[in-house]
Amino acid sequence: MPAAAKSVMARAVSESSLLAGRLEFFDLQQPDMAKPSFTLALQAAGEAEDELLGAATLAHMAFAPAFSGDPERAEDARDKLHGARAFARRGSVSAEMLAWLDAVEAEVETRFGNTCRALELIAHAEEMYEQHDAEGNPSPPWLDWFSPTRLAGFKGNTLLAAGKGAAARETLERALAELPIEEIKQRAVYLADLASAAVLERDPEQACAYLEQALGQLGEQWYATAMDRVKDVRQTLREWDSLPQMRALDDHLYNWHTMISSLSA
Missing domain, CATH: 1.25.40.10 (Tetratricopeptide repeat domain)
Structure with missing residues (x-):
């Protein structure tokens, strides 16, 4: 398969798997079912060399430990978000996507009782939105949920x-x-x-x-x-x-x- 076609197919698999994971996690509340979908989304994003899809997938993977209610899983959630931010830095990330990552991290910190930190992240997300240039540096089309x-x-x-x-x-x-x-x-x-x-x-x-x-x-x-x-x-x-x-x-x-x-x- 030509490299260009492989990249297009891998990106499509990643996007569809990310959507499936979102539905399984949020609509059905089946985190165990969502995990393989998110894993496949991450693998396919790697095949496509799409850093932003990788960032989005890792950020979604942070929700499972955050929603678990287990304080011992806090570092797992934070580690996923650190990875998401590292991937985003390597991509052409928009201010809007940075705002979304702030919002996800705020949700994580809220669920672990760190509301002061969460409100700081929300304030930073609001600042990011003020800097968002939808024409000069648009967000990926799949970030339509934010x-x-x-x-x-x-x-x-x-x-x-x-x-x-x-x-x-x-x-x-x-x-x-x-x-x-x-x-x-x-x-x-x-x-x-x-x-x-x-x-x-x-x-x-x-x-x-x-x-x-x-x-x-x-x-x-x-x-x-x-x-x-x-x-x-x-x-x-x-x-x-x-x-x-x-x-x-x-x-x-x-x-x-x-x-x-x-x-x-």
Whole structure:
């Protein structure tokens, strides 16, 4: 096979495997299933000598140890991100992709309790976006999952983890307003996070309203990551179980469709 054709094919395999890994990890929440996909994506990126695809794959591989909840896996996640940044430096990386790497690292640090560091990374990502030159140094076409609105979502979630309910709510409200209508899965995530902000502000009725909206989005398009956030927020509402809004929420949360979808994921 000619070298040029081999490179094109390897890049296609890498991109498709990266997408498969994203679906397996975020949509199905099957990290063991996603690992071979990400490994193949990295191998194919190497065959294509595509440093940016390699960086993106390594950054995605950092999510598994970060989402595990095991503090002993923190260095594994950070090592993957160090590798991702090394690959990115060797490629013609855009400011937007650097912002995404900052956001991924912020997510990792948030999950390991380092919210101060995470907020510093978010601030740096915002600076990177201000420098982004979409014409002079564009991002790869496959980086279509990231945007300033998605960055705001990362920021809102980190502010929640830091206990900054009002700041999180303001950030997430703006992100939700700017989110394209077709991004149903991400809308469900933002609504669940807004519910979490309402809990921090001691407003259980508003939290229930946001969770009901999130469940409505999940009824249109299932997304295991969003459902996990909905359930996490529901657990924080236990002291208000006697409210009629809570009983209505549980009727929606524990119906046939939601339960079967949860068990099938």
